[in-house]
Amino acid sequence: MTTNSGISSSACETCPIHNAAALHKLGVDMSDFDYVVALSGNPNTGKSTVFNALTGLRQHTGNWPGKTVSRAEGGFEYGDHKYKLVDLPGTYSLLATSLDEEVARDFILFGQPDVTIVVVDATRLERNLNLVLQVLEITNRVVVALNLMDEANRHGIQIDERRLARDLGVPVVPMVARQSEGVPELLQAVSEVANGVTIAKPYHVKYDSPELNKAVTQVTEQIKNTYPDLPNARWVALRLLDGDERIAEALQKGELGDLKHGDIEQRAAQLQVIGNQ
Numbered sequence: 057m058t059t060n061s062g063i064s065s066s067a068c069e070t071c072p073i074h075n076a077a078a079l080h081k082l083g084v085d086m087s088d089f090d091y092v093v094a095l096s097g098n099p100n101t102g103k104s105t106v107f108n109a110l111t112g113l114r115q116h117t118g119n120w121p122g123k124t125v126s127r128a129e130g131g132f133e134y135g136d137h138k139y140k141l142v143d144l145p146g147t148y149s150l151l152a153t154s155l156d157e158e159v160a161r162d163f164i165l166f167g168q169p170d171v172t173i174v175v176v177d178a179t180r181l182e183r184n185l186n187l188v189l190q191v192l193e194i195t196n197r198v199v200v201a202l203n204l205m206d207e208a209n210r211h212g213i214q215i216d217e218r219r220l221a222r223d224l225g226v227p228v229v230p231m232v233a234r235q236s237e238g239v240p241e242l243l244q245a246v247s248e249v250a251n252g253v254t255i256a257k258p259y260h261v262k263y264d265s266p267e268l269n270k271a272v273t274q275v276t277e278q279i280k281n282t283y284p285d286l287p288n289a290r291w292v293a294l295r296l297l298d299g300d301e302r303i304a305e306a307l308q309k310g311e312l313g314d315l316k317h318g319d320i321e322q323r324a325a326q327l328q329v330i331g332n333q
Contacts, residue, residue: 070252073197073287078166078311083121089131089140091250094164096191097175098184099146102203104128105233106175107143110243125159134243137250142169150190152302164194166311168287170250173242175201178208178215178230188224192258193291198226199245206232225257260290271297283307 074092086092097103107115111130120127128143144163145156152158164172174191176184181202191198202217221228227245231238248254263269275293279286286292295303 072170073168074170075166075168082163082167084142086140090137091170092140093246094142094144094169094172096144096160096172097146098148098187101175101177102233103146103175106201106203109233109236109239111141120159123159125155134247149187171197171199171246173199173201175203178202178204179211179213189261194288196256196258197249198256199249200226200228201231201242202228203231203233205230223259225259227254
């Protein structure tokens with residue numbers, strides 16, 4: 057089967073990919089759920105409205121473990137599966153320059169949600185796509201919720217959501233969440249990504265600098281050789297090159313994926329040296 061994002065189904069993409077152990081550390085209990093879905097987006101995109109539209113009254117709030125950042129969780133059912141929806145802090149990026157960004161980044165990176173919904177404001181699409189592209193560097197299991205389409209229409213803004221889906225390589229669902237428009241389509245898109253019906257081929261930013269491209273390629277290959285099970289080696293390489301101490305620490309501690317190749321600290325230290333060059 058193929059979708060508007062140009063993407064076909066495959067065999068055991070149907071298995072959940074979430075990291076249950078990491079989710080437990082992050083305070084998320086998956087015992088009664090099949091899949092976990094992260095809800096991300098810039099502030100003021102209607103993300104909370106999307107959350108309420110999907111979960112109704114089946115939600116509760118609390119704080120992230122060890123953090124002062126609040127968290128909302130909820131649940132919904134679609135088809136034969138139960139989904140836990142975790143509302144991440146509204147952020148403009150995942151570069152971890154603030155506590156909110158760190159929480160959102162760590163959940164997507166370490167929790168490895170089965171689907172990440174990125175809510176964007178259709179009237180400020182160019183600005184919001186910055187976060188979308190950053191999420192696509194970490195995971196290809198993404199659905200873009202193109203919210204506030206009524207406001208866009210009111211301002212004479214026309215968006216070709218099918219072209220946008222082809223360009224991004226992931227499903228794009230037009231919505232007016234406050235009127236529940238697009239909610240059934242969003243549920244279907246989430247289900248198809250979670251169950252492997254839709255396999256994304258996400259767009260990755262290409263850099264003008266040949267030196268940077270060469271460095272990213274070299275570090276990515278080093279990471280893949282050392283940790284072949286790592287699902288987001290290119291993004292990790294970019295963060296190492298940017299001097300991200302949290303990512304270097306995560307490599308050393310074996311937090312990033314299934315690291316079975318022993319001598320973790322030595323290998324990670326070698327990668328950190330490469331990233332600092």
